[in-house]
Structures are given as structure tokens and as C-alpha cells.
Amino acid sequence: MIQKYSFENSIPTDSVVMDIPVSTKMPEYLTVVKEEKHIIYHMKRQDIVYGLGEATRGINKRGYIYSSNCSDECSHTEEKQSLYGAHNVLFVKGKRNFGLFVDTSQRVTFDIGYTDMDQLLIRVENGGFDLYLVEGESLDEIVAEFRGLIGQSYIAPKWAFGYQQSRWGYKSEEDIRNVASQYEQADMPLEAIYLDIDYMERYKDFTINTETFPQFEQLVSDMKEKGIHLVPIIDAGVKIEKGYEVYEEGVEKGYFCKTEDGEYFTAGVWPGKCHFPDFMDKDARIWFGSKYSFLIDKGIDGFWNDMNEPALFYTDKGVKEFFEFADTLRGENLDIDKVFALRDKMEHLSNNEEDYRSFYHKLNGKMICHDQVHNLYGYFMTRAAREAFDLLYPDREILLFSRASCIGSHRYGGIWTGDNCSWWSHLLLNIKMMPSLNMCGYLYTGADIGGFGCNISEELMIRWIQFGVFTPLFRNHSALGTREQELYRFKNQDVMRNILKLRYSLIPYLYSEYLKAAFQNTMLFRPLAFAYPEDAHCEQVEDELLLGESLLLAPVYEQNARGRYVYLPEKMLCIKYRSLTDMEQTVYEKGHHYIKAGLEECIFFIRPNRLLVLGNEANRTTELKEEAYQVIGFEAEEAVYELWNGYVVKNGLRKPKKKCYTL
Numbered sequence: 001m002i003q004k005y006s007f008e009n010s011i012p013t014d015s016v017v018m019d020i021p022v023s024t025k026m027p028e029y030l031t032v033v034k035e036e037k038h039i040i041y042h043m044k045r046q047d048i049v050y051g052l053g054e055a056t057r058g059i060n061k062r063g064y065i066y067s068s069n070c071s072d073e074c075s076h077t078e079e080k081q082s083l084y085g086a087h088n089v090l091f092v093k094g095k096r097n098f099g100l101f102v103d104t105s106q107r108v109t110f111d112i113g114y115t116d117m118d119q120l121l122i123r124v125e126n127g128g129f130d131l132y133l134v135e136g137e138s139l140d141e142i143v144a145e146f147r148g149l150i151g152q153s154y155i156a157p158k159w160a161f162g163y164q165q166s167r168w169g170y171k172s173e174e175d176i177r178n179v180a181s182q183y184e185q186a187d188m189p190l191e192a193i194y195l196d197i198d199y200m201e202r203y204k205d206f207t208i209n210t211e212t213f214p215q216f217e218q219l220v221s222d223m224k225e226k227g228i229h230l231v232p233i234i235d236a237g238v239k240i241e242k243g244y245e246v247y248e249e250g251v252e253k254g255y256f257c258k259t260e261d262g263e264y265f266t267a268g269v270w271p272g273k274c275h276f277p278d279f280m281d282k283d284a285r286i287w288f289g290s291k292y293s294f295l296i297d298k299g300i301d302g303f304w305n306d307m308n309e310p311a312l313f314y315t316d317k318g319v320k321e322f323f324e325f326a327d328t329l330r331g332e333n334l335d336i337d338k339v340f341a342l343r344d345k346m347e348h349l350s351n352n353e354e355d356y357r358s359f360y361h362k363l364n365g366k367m368i369c370h371d372q373v374h375n376l377y378g379y380f381m382t383r384a385a386r387e388a389f390d391l392l393y394p395d396r397e398i399l400l401f402s403r404a405s406c407i408g409s410h411r412y413g414g415i416w417t418g419d420n421c422s423w424w425s426h427l428l429l430n431i432k433m434m435p436s437l438n439m440c441g442y443l444y445t446g447a448d449i450g451g452f453g454c455n456i457s458e459e460l461m462i463r464w465i466q467f468g469v470f471t472p473l474f475r476n477h478s479a480l481g482t483r484e485q486e487l488y489r490f491k492n493q494d495v496m497r498n499i500l501k502l503r504y505s506l507i508p509y510l511y512s513e514y515l516k517a518a519f520q521n522t523m524l525f526r527p528l529a530f531a532y533p534e535d536a537h538c539e540q541v542e543d544e545l546l547l548g549e550s551l552l553l554a555p556v557y558e559q560n561a562r563g564r565y566v567y568l569p570e571k572m573l574c575i576k577y578r579s580l581t582d583m584e585q586t587v588y589e590k591g592h593h594y595i596k597a598g599l600e601e602c603i604f605f606i607r608p609n610r611l612l613v614l615g616n617e618a619n620r621t622t623e624l625k626e627e628a629y630q631v632i633g634f635e636a637e638e639a640v641y642e643l644w645n646g647y648v649v650k651n652g653l654r655k656p657k658k659k660c661y662t663l
């Protein structure tokens with residue numbers, strides 16, 4: 001059951017798709033202090049608080065304070081209160097289960113037992129908001145109701161479930177061809193190569209650097225012939241450059257954000273000084289979305305939208321103030337405080353709060369300060385692209401995911417979790433974030449596999465792909481200047497290859513469970529406590545996940561570990577995967593176990609009376625052949641697995657295609 005409460009007029013977010021009448025009667029367990037915009041719940045000792053999507057720390061969010069403020073945050077350490085997404089939803093599990101969604105474009109703080117260990121305090125910083133209270137029996141049910149409220153999740157094309165290679169630093173056609181041929185020579189599957197900012201001319205959106213990519217269309221079609229998709233990046237900022245069509249057009253038509261004085265707002269990002277499309281303005285959205293055709297018409301069928309918090313590296317004003325401050329210190333005998341003050345000033349040049357308050361959007365004919373709608377910016381950029389795809393290419397499946405997001409954008413595209421590092425702790429963070437993201441509707445999602453920043457070790461790469469094989473977005477991406485981490489570069493190529501082959505054989509199941517999650521508003525990744533609510537120990541387990549209806553995952557995420565402790569809430573079949581022809585199967589009873597897992601062994605579990613449909617060996621999704629699928633399971637003589645292997649579109653409605661499998 002969903003109840004809606006409204007507090008003043010709020011800026012429309014389009015996060016929800018259902019019209020729910022406003023209630024006035026708040027249940028006695030929630031206190032709302034209207035003037036302060038506080039929502040308070042007294043947590044019982046045993047209460048668990050799930051949710052918040054893309055956030056640091058555990059699956060159970062209790063014990064810290066978080067804030068929804070889309071941030072270009074390149075250091076995902078545990079003190080951080082905001083990452084790139086604004087996912088204002090919590091699910092409380094306790095004597096009473098319920099969900100709370102704060103629908104607002106404004107920043108919201110979630111103090112979940114940080115200030116007072118037993119108090120959950122939600123504070124809306126500014127403006128009006130709608131509060132949705134979702135009550136139900138089980139958490140599964142509550143999440144499903146909430147997901148129904150916010151609308152069906154985006155369904156990515158099947159090829160996007162293949163393995164994908166990316167790196168900031170592929171500078172030319174030659175680099176791209178080289179990556180493709182190295183994967184081919186190593187007999188390693190590969191479905192897509194990403195084009196980071198270097199494919200563009202001076203980092204200008206919707207351009208191609210014709211010096212380094214002289215035959216772009218030929219490259220796209222040569223790759224397509226090999227079954228490899230090229231996926232270019234699109235950044236939010238549009239370079240200010242005379243004669244550059246996108247810039248000129250945007251200026252002429254008034255599609256960029258403005259300052260109070262009516263000037264176009266300017267800030268520096270990768271291309272240098274930029275203007276920022278006003279995605280809140282429908283006309284600007286249609287205009288920017290239509291620009292993707294420049295690449296689609298060259299054969300491109302996938303994009304990643306970046307820097308759309310938006311990231312602002314500097315403004316002229318900030319730089320000026322910095323130099324003025326530096327000048328006051330010139331010639332002085334500096335003490336440490338002054339040096340630190342100088343350093344802080346330098347650091348605050350980027351993503352400065354004051355800059356976010358200094359520009360405006362056009363919304364339904366009114367000018368609105370950016371800080372009021374900051375959390376919607378990336379969402380509306382994703383929306384701009386998707387609305388254009390739907391309009392201009394209604395029959396094409398185009399991959400789209402974004403860095404910044406806000407609930408609502410899950411209907412238009414996926415997200416990746418941004419600039420993580422090649423750290424073991426970030427592998428664990430990747431594991432813990434998956435169910436939280438699913439709760440918010442983000443199904444096509446994943447981390448930069450191997451880590452974006454810092455240098456990867458081979459062992460971490462192996463363990464990371466052993467988890468990555470289960471995440472819908474399975475993309476190896478890394479930053480310029482870090483150790484190169486294409487899988488063919490490592491010594492244990494056989495191990496890497498076997499893991500990639502496992503991915504392809506998991507795709508029938510993964511895609512099927514993905515479709516079920518999208519059509520039925522369920523989660524692909526679930527914490528154990530969702531499926532075994534009566535088993536108190538499950539509430540403690542944060543390093544195991546359920547994947548779809550049949551699998552339990554227990555990835556190894558520690559350096560030098562050659563096994564791990566696993567808690568099984570019921571008897572299960574352990575698959576110790578070494579290769580497609582070498583899979584050891586052992587049944588374990590309910591309880592605690594130490595399961596050995598050598599570096600080359602990927603372990604996962606099948607639940608009793610459930611089945612796993614495994615695909616044939618393949619290097620591309622198109623090589624998966626249903627007649628060659630196998631079924632594994634245990635204590636499953638009666639079990640039937642419904643494989644959702646695609647969908648048909650009739651009268652604009654999507655209907656899944658299903659096929660039943662038994663042992």
C-alpha cells in the first residue's frame with residue numbers, strides 16, 4: 001500500500017509514474033516536523049535500513065549520515081556522504097517493514113543513527129517535497145510496490161550483457177583495432193569497446209577527431225562485422241568555440257544555462273571552457289538529444305553520458321579569487337595554516353557550491369536556480385538522449401547509461417558507479433552496492449571492473465571479474481596513466497579466458513532474470529535477508545547476494561585469500577567453476593562453511609529446487625544457441641525454470657518471450 005504526503009509545492013521531478021491521492025493522516029510511528037522539513041522514525045535495536053542506491057558503506061545503511069547531492073566524486077572512501085546519484089529511498093526491516101521515498105529535486109540528508117544511534121532523521125534541505133510511504137508484508141513486496149510507483153526499469157540490448165573493454169587513453173583507430181585483435185588472438189570474448197573523450201576533436205561533443213580517427217565509419221562497420229560494438233562517451237559540457245556547430249546553435253537558440261545577468265554560464269571541464277545545455281528545458285532536451293544522430297547515423301548503437309552532475313572543474317570567478325588570495329600571500333613567510341588555506345582554495349575550485357548557485361534553468365517559462373534542481377541534471381540528460389532515440393529510432397535498441405542519476409532516470413538508461421579505484425575494498429563496495437541500486441530501479445548497472453583509478457594487481461583483476469561475470473554491465477574500465485588492464489595483458493590468460501567464457505554461458509540466465517526483474521519490478525540482486533526473512537543470521541551477511549531466483553553468490557574479495565567463509569541459509573549445491581568442462585559440484589548443508597577457492601576457481605551456489613540454464617561456449621552473445629543450453633540443479637526433479645529469452649513489441653507494448661526448462 002502506498003500513501004502520499006505533500007509538503008508545499010515542489011519542483012516536478014517526474015520520478016513517479018503513478019497518480020496517488022494525497023493523504024493527510026500520517027501513521028503514528030512517523031513524525032514529521034513540517035517547519036524543519038524533518039521526518040523522524042525511532043529505530044528499534046533490531047531494525048535494518050536498506051536503500052539509498054549508489055552510496056558508500058554497507059548494504060545496511062544504519063550507522064552513518066548520507067546526503068543526496070549528485071557529486072563528481074572521484075574518491076569513494078567511506079566518509080563520503082554523496083556519490084553521483086540522488087536515490088532518496090529507504091526500506092526499513094524490523095517489527096514493521098516499510099519504505100520511504102522522498103520525491104524532490106532538492107538535497108536530502110539521511111541521518112540513519114549517526115547523530116542519535118536510535119533515530120532515523122530525514123531532512124529536506126530546501127523547498128517542497130512529496131513523501132511516499134510504502135507499507136507491505138515483506139521487503140520484496142515493498143520494493144516491488146515502490147518500483148511500480150517509479151515505473152519500469154530500462155532494458156538494455158542483449159549484446160550489452162557481453163564483456164566490454166574500455167580505457168581512457170585509446171587514442172586512435174589503431175588503438176581500437178589493436179584491442180579487438182588482441183582479444184581475438186587470445187580467444188577471449190569481447191562484445192564492445194568504449195570510446196572515451198579522445199575520439200572527439202578537442203573533446204567537443206558530437207565531433208570526431210579525423211586525424212586520429214580518419215575512417216570512423218569504416219572502423220565502426222569493421223568492428224560490427226566482428227560482432228564488436230563501439231560505445232562513445234558524451235559529456236555534458238559543450239565547448240565554447242567559434243564555428244563549432246553545437247556551440248553556435250545552442251547559443252543562438254538559447255539552449256544553455258544562464259547566469260543571473262542573462263549571460264551564458266561558463267565553467268571548465270575536459271574541453272576547457274564550456275556552456276551547459278539546459279536539460280530542464282524541453283526544447284533544449286529535444287535539441288541535444290537529436291545530436292546523437294551524428295554518431296547513430298555512423299553505425300553507433302550505444303552511449304555513456306558523463307560529467308553530468310554536472311562536474312565543474314573551475315570558473316573564471318573561482319580562478320580569479322584563487323589568484324587574488326595567492327597574491328595576498330606572495331612574498332610572505334608562509335606558515336602551515338596559510339599553505340593549507342592556499343591548497344584548500346585550489347581544491348575548492350572544482351565543483352564549488354557557489355558556482356552551482358550561480359546559474360539558472362528555464363523550467364515551464366520560469367528561471368530556476370541550478371541548486372534547486374541540481375540532482376535532476378544528469379537524469380534529464382539521460383532523458384534527453386532516450387526521448388530522442390525513441391522518437392527518431394523507435395525500432396532500434398540503443399544502449400545508454402549515465403554517471404549522474406536521480407530516481408526516474410532508471411526508466412531511460414542504466415548507470416555505472418563512476419571513478420572507483422583498483423582496491424580490494426572497492427570490489428567489496430561493488431558487491432554491496434548492487435542490491436541497493438536494484439531497489440532504486442537501476443538494473444543495468446555495474447562498477448568499473450578492475451577499478452578506474454590506481455594500478456591493478458593481477459590477483460585483484462581475477463577476483464573482480466569472478467564477481468563481474470554476474471553484473472549486467474560487465475565493463476573493464478581504467479583511467480589514463482594507470483596500469484593497463486585489458487585481460488590479455490596478464491600472465492594467467494587461461495584463467496581470465498575461462499572466466500569470460502563463464503560469463504557468456506551465464507548470459508541466458510542473467511538476461512532472463514534481468515527481464516523478469518524489469519517486467520515484474522523485482523530485484524536481480526537481493527540481500528539474503530530479503531529471501532530468508534525468518535533467518536536472523538542472514539541480516540548479518542553483507543558479502544553474499546542472491547542473483548535471480550536460483551543463485552547465491554559468495555565472491556572472494558580479499559588479497560591472498562584462497563577460500564572464504566560462506567553462510568548458507570539452506571542446503572545448496574556449490575559450483576566450483578574452473579572452466580566450462582571442469583565444474584566441481586558439491587552439496588553443502590545449511591550453516592557456516594569454509595569453502596576453498598583457488599585463484600582460478602569461481603564459486604557460486606544453486607538453491608534447492610531451482611535450476612540454472614547455462615549457455616554454450618561463445619565469444620559473442622550472437623553465438624549463444626538455445627539448442628546447446630544445459631540445465632543444472634539439485635533436488636530439482638520437479639523444478640521448472642522459465643527462461644525469458646527476449647521480448648516482442650506489440651502496439652508499443654513489450655511482451656516477454658518465455659521457454660520452460662527442466663532437468
Ligand code: GLC
Binds near residue numbers: 168419478
Ligand atoms: C570521468 C569518467 C571516466 C572517464 C573520464 C574521462 O572521470 O568518470 O569514466 O574515463 O572522465 O572521460
